[in-house]
Amino acid sequence: MDRATLIDRLQQIVGPNGVFHRPADLLVYEYDGSVDGAVDTAAPAAVALPTTTEQVAAIVTLARQAGLPVTARGAGTGLSGGAVAQQGGIIIALTRMDRIIEIDREDRTALVEPGVINLELTETTAPQGFFFAPDPSSQRACTIGGNCAENSGGPHCLKYGVTTNHVLGLEVVLPDGRIVWTGGRADGSAGYDLTGALVGSEGMLGIVTKALVRLTPKPAATLVQLAAFADIESASLATSKIIGAGILPAALEMMDNLTIQAVEPAYHAGYPLDAAAVLLIETDGDPDEVEAMGVEIAAICQDCAATTVRSATAAAERDLLWKGRKMALGAMGRLAPNYYLHDTVVPRSKLPATLSRVGEISREYKLPIANVFHAGDGNLHPLMLFDRRRPGDVERVLEASKEIIVYCVEIGGALSGEHGIGTEKRDYMTLVFTADDLAAMAGLRNSFDPTGYFNPEKIFPKGYMCGEVRALRAQAMAQKLGIYAL
Numbered sequence: 001m002d003r004a005t006l007i008d009r010l011q012q013i014v015g016p017n018g019v020f021h022r023p024a025d026l027l028v029y030e031y032d033g034s035v036d037g038a039v040d041t042a043a044p045a046a047v048a049l050p051t052t053t054e055q056v057a058a059i060v061t062l063a064r065q066a067g068l069p070v071t072a073r074g075a076g077t078g079l080s081g082g083a084v085a086q087q088g089g090i091i092i093a094l095t096r097m098d099r100i101i102e103i104d105r106e107d108r109t110a111l112v113e114p115g116v117i118n119l120e121l122t123e124t125t126a127p128q129g130f131f132f133a134p135d136p137s138s139q140r141a142c143t144i145g146g147n148c149a150e151n152s153g154g155p156h157c158l159k160y161g162v163t164t165n166h167v168l169g170l171e172v173v174l175p176d177g178r179i180v181w182t183g184g185r186a187d188g189s190a191g192y193d194l195t196g197a198l199v200g201s202e203g204m205l206g207i208v209t210k211a212l213v214r215l216t217p218k219p220a221a222t223l224v225q226l227a228a229f230a231d232i233e234s235a236s237l238a239t240s241k242i243i244g245a246g247i248l249p250a251a252l253e254m255m256d257n258l259t260i261q262a263v264e265p266a267y268h269a270g271y272p273l274d275a276a277a278v279l280l281i282e283t284d285g286d287p288d289e290v291e292a293m294g295v296e297i298a299a300i301c302q303d304c305a306a307t308t309v310r311s312a313t314a315a316a317e318r319d320l321l322w323k324g325r326k327m328a329l330g331a332m333g334r335l336a337p338n339y340y341l342h343d344t345v346v347p348r349s350k351l352p353a354t355l356s357r358v359g360e361i362s363r364e365y366k367l368p369i370a371n372v373f374h375a376g377d378g379n380l381h382p383l384m385l386f387d388r389r390r391p392g393d394v395e396r397v398l399e400a401s402k403e404i405i406v407y408c409v410e411i412g413g414a415l416s417g418e419h420g421i422g423t424e425k426r427d428y429m430t431l432v433f434t435a436d437d438l439a440a441m442a443g444l445r446n447s448f449d450p451t452g453y454f455n456p457e458k459i460f461p462k463g464y465m466c467g468e469v470r471a472l473r474a475q476a477m478a479q480k481l482g483i484y485a486l
């Protein structure tokens with residue numbers, strides 16, 4: 001199928017205003033939120049913006065006929081290259097499927113289209129006493145479809161769990177164009193957990209066209225405490241002690257001095273500029289319980305030599321403390337033109353050692369590294385600051401990144417806590433997974449998508465799936481020709 005025919009057929013499906021194909025329009029779709037250099041950029045042949053599930057299915061069927069790969073895309077805030085169409089083809093941007101179809105107060109669920117923005121779901125359900133618990137710091141922009149595909153987390157996932165814990169069912173378009181539902185309204189399930197397999201599959205198994213998600217009741221009381229420390233070790237120790245005491249905060253976040261230097265002048269959140277690290281600790285629940293946890297947390301922080309412990313109960317004061325944390329990445333522009341954000345996880349007890357290793361790597365590679373992260377669940381976010389226009393900077397960042405990843409894996413950590421693998425970390429997969437593990441994952445992928453049309457080149461080490469897909473295609477062709485032994 002030539003390009004003109006492809007554009008024409010896409011326009012027949014979604015209308016002339018639903019297709020982008022001019023180079024200037026496609027430019028923005030060559031990227032996501034990842035660092036150009038760590039992740040290759042690539043241009044799609046066209047971007048289609050459907051408004052219904054049937055249109056998504058028709059585009060997928062067309063892509064199959066044309067032999068073109070398909071990449072689903074939400075807001076493009078992903079940090080591992082997931083929404084970049086590595087082999088070109090068609091990008092299906094789900095941003096125009098943005099309706100909250102139903103809010104069921106009794107069952108505490110919402111049925112939404114994939115382009116609904118994460119924060120919008122919380123804001124819409126707040127007057128009815130609910131919120132959507134997974135709260136990535138990008139929640140003002142990222143979509144529920146993207147959250148499902150990446151199994152996204154956020155500060156409040158320490159207590160409430162990540163996206164997979166809040167998805168009850170999914171409507172998906174499969175790689176052969178069929179529309180199916182997985183999961184359902186009732187708790188409990190029999191058979192394989194297909195919803196669980198789809199959440200976190202990075203758009204490689206199916207395209208989410210509707211999600212049935214859990215709504216969480218707003219707690220009766222919420223307290224946010226800010227604790228400042230003169231050194232990072234004390235802040236890490238306080239983190240371990242709070243969790244060790246059996247307290248489960250809704251969120252427990254750490255920011256180091258470099259982060260404070262970027263954030264405080266921008267948002268005046270009230271973080272002490274001379275602190276080596278601050279912890280933001282949120283507790284919620286019944287008022288008495290929250291008060292008791294607050295007293296205990298303050299005592300633990302003081303035991304760990306906190307220089308300040310401040311409590312915020314009023315909503316405006318709490319919001320301001322959170323604003324600094326949630327907007328921290330944006331504030332990094334005050335320190336350097338570019339940043340590269342990592343997302344490894346280490347056992348909480350290894351936080352002090354890991355942060356000191358990150359400090360050593362920062363000095364070795366002469367790269368400022370800020371740390372702003374989900375301390376409560378050991379999910380690190382070292383943020384390397386650099387200037388991509390300066391020769392050698394990108395290469396140094398990538399070398400330093402490798403050191404951090406390898407170190408975290410060696411001490412028993414995970415490659416990603418929430419940002420996914422995409423193309424960014426695919427070549428590190430063999431550090432964590434055996435050949436058998438990868439083969440099992442490839443088997444799952446092949447059972448959904450034997451021809452590998454959906455979001456190729458993601459998750460698996462470079463070249464890994466190509467061999468598989470070629471073999472399958474050869475097998476199919478051989479069968480067609482009546483040759484069964486390859």
Ligand SMILES: Cc1cc2nc3c(=O)[nH]c(=O)nc-3n(C[C@H](O)[C@H](O)[C@H](O)COP(=O)(O)OP(=O)(O)OC[C@H]3O[C@@H](n4cnc5c(N)ncnc54)[C@H](O)[C@@H]3O)c2cc1C
Pocket residue numbers: 032033071072073074075076077078079081082083094114135136137138141142143144145146147148149150151152153154155202203204206207208209329330418419455
């Ligand atoms: C400033 C900033 C802060 C961030 N903070 C966090 C954080 O705290 N926690 C966190 O987890 N992440 C965070 N992220 C990463 C990112 O926002 C999340 O991964 C988010 O869920 C991506 O959503 P999106 O709509 O932008 O998806 P995209 O980037 O468009 O796509 C991400 C992946 O999902 C797939 N996809 C998108 N829509 C669908 C669909 N409907 N069906 C199937 N596959 C689909 C794409 O193919 C791709 O693989 C942050 C990013 C930024 C820029």
